[in-house]
Amino acid sequence: MTASRVVALGHYQPAKVLTNDDLAALVDTNDEWIRSRVGIRTRRMAGPDEPVDELAAQAAGKALAGAGLTPDDIDLVLVATSTAIDRSPNMAARVAARLGMGGSPAVMDLNVVCSGFTHALATADHAIRAGSATRALVIGADKMTEITDWTDRTTCVLTGDGAGAAVVEACPDGAAGIGPVLWGSVPEMGHAVRIEGSPPVFAQEGQSVYRWTTSRLPALARKVCEKSGITPEELAAVVLHQANLRIIEPLAAKIGAVNAVVAKDVVDSGNTSAASIPMALSKLVERGEVPSGAPVLLFGFGGNLSYAGQVISCP
16 A cells, blocks of 8 residues: 655745734733743744745745655645635645646645644545545645734734645555544634634633643643554654643653654744644754654644644654
8 A cells, every 4th residue: 555754844934023022012011921921932924925825835845845846746735724814716726826836736725723734744645545646745834923913912922924844755655654643623612712703813712722732632642652653752753733832841741752852943933823833843854853764743733622643754
């Protein structure tokens, strides 16, 4: 049977940096308050001329270059995002057009908010295993600052913009690089994280999210490892959704990945929703902090209280 693997990664962030001091000029907050509660120092903010599909295409172009491929080598484009304003063309189609794809790629968006990338990665893996695709671009991209309530100091300190991308291709089953996905949700708690209204605005019940993530997710993350046939101690890296440093640190500790590098890109990038996992992973690989072929746990969680995780071999 055909399996799949991640062969290259790429990430992109806007140039504009928004510091905690910048936010203190907008709302009643300060650097110490923000760092002590969410651990964030800076985040990036896209301008009005930087739409989500541009962020996504920039990251995708870097991933393609890293894989030594052209846009025409891709037959499936999946974009995970919750900040697409227009209904059609979807983000995946817009990215394919920006990249100049001359073939006939399948183009699909997935909206599972903060766990969107890990859902999309599993979807690409399934499509390749089923023979429906041979090479896929899997992208997480969000422009969270566009849906931020800049008068709410509990949420405006969190959000940032960016994109991360992975090239996924078929490989012999014995060389499989993407493990089985564990995914699910808590539908009755969908109100805990919301992007609602017209225009849409991001809001959340912070304490409910914190309690759920720190109490329920460690066991789920360990189950992801079990499905892949490894122990948490064997992990070389743990890349969780970059929601809040005060969530990431206790969650990583409870998983038991004592030998792993833990991604903490949230400190400099903020919460970028679906972009956070691929962006953080791409940076770890770019810096050489995780060796090629080493097992890495990816685990997304958030909106809809949805979650999805898998263990992959580092490209």
